[in-house]
Amino acid sequence: MxxxxxxxxxxxxxxxxxxxxxxxxxxxxxxxxTPQVNPTWDCSVESIAMCDIDASWIDSGVAVFRAPFCDVWNLLYEPAVYDGSTLWNKEDHTLDKIVRVIQHWERSEGLAPMLLSVRASSRLGLVIDGKHRLTVAHRMTCAEIPFMVPLKESDWILRALPSVTSVAQYSSEDVRQALQLRGEAAI
Structure with a gap:
C-alpha cells in the first residue's frame, strides 16, 4: 500500500x-x-427500490395501499414490538435507524412505506421491511399509514382490511428497472 x-x-x-x-x-x-415529526412517505417505485429488501419478496411486483393506522396496527403479527414506547429500546431497535428516520422526517423527506407479507398460519401481517419507520410513526400517533405488499398478496390485504385504499401498483418489470437503476447509481 x-x-x-x-x-x-x-x-x-x-x-x-x-x-x-x-x-x-x-x-x-x-x-x-424526541422531536415531534410528521411522517412523510414516498410511494414511488424508485423509493421502494432504495429499501434493503430481498428481491424475492417483491419479484411479483408491489401493491401500495393506505389505511387508518389503527386498522393496520390491528392486522400486524405481534405489534407490541413496534410500539412507540419501545422507540429507544436497544433490544428491539437499531437506534441509528431510529435517528435517521427522525432526521428524514424533520426535513420532510419522504421514506418508502413498510413492506408487509401475510403470515400463513395466522393471516396476520409480518413486517418484512420498515420496522423503524413503523415504530417512529406509531410514536408520532400517525393517523393514516401507507404500506406495501407483494403484488401476489394484494387479495389478502383487500379482504383483511376493508378500509384500505389503493395508492399504486408496480409490476415486476417496474421493480426490476428501479432496482437496476439503484445498482447503477451505486457504481
Whole structure:
C-alpha cells in the first residue's frame, strides 16, 4: 500500500469515526427529547427500490395501499414490538435507524412505506421491511399509514382490511428497472 493510499484509508476511517460520534450525540439528544415529526412517505417505485429488501419478496411486483393506522396496527403479527414506547429500546431497535428516520422526517423527506407479507398460519401481517419507520410513526400517533405488499398478496390485504385504499401498483418489470437503476447509481 502506497503512502497516499494509506492516507486515503486513514482519512476515510477518521470520517467514519466522526460520523459515528455525531450519530451517538444525536441518539443521546433525541432520547432526552424526541422531536415531534410528521411522517412523510414516498410511494414511488424508485423509493421502494432504495429499501434493503430481498428481491424475492417483491419479484411479483408491489401493491401500495393506505389505511387508518389503527386498522393496520390491528392486522400486524405481534405489534407490541413496534410500539412507540419501545422507540429507544436497544433490544428491539437499531437506534441509528431510529435517528435517521427522525432526521428524514424533520426535513420532510419522504421514506418508502413498510413492506408487509401475510403470515400463513395466522393471516396476520409480518413486517418484512420498515420496522423503524413503523415504530417512529406509531410514536408520532400517525393517523393514516401507507404500506406495501407483494403484488401476489394484494387479495389478502383487500379482504383483511376493508378500509384500505389503493395508492399504486408496480409490476415486476417496474421493480426490476428501479432496482437496476439503484445498482447503477451505486457504481
Amino acid at each position: 502506497s503512502r497516499s493510499e494509506l492516507q486515503i484509508f486513514l482519512d476515510d476511517q477518521q470520517r467514519q469515526v466522526d460520523a459515528r460520534k455525531k450519530l451517538d450525540q444525536l441518539v443521546k439528544k433525541y432520547r432526552r427529547h
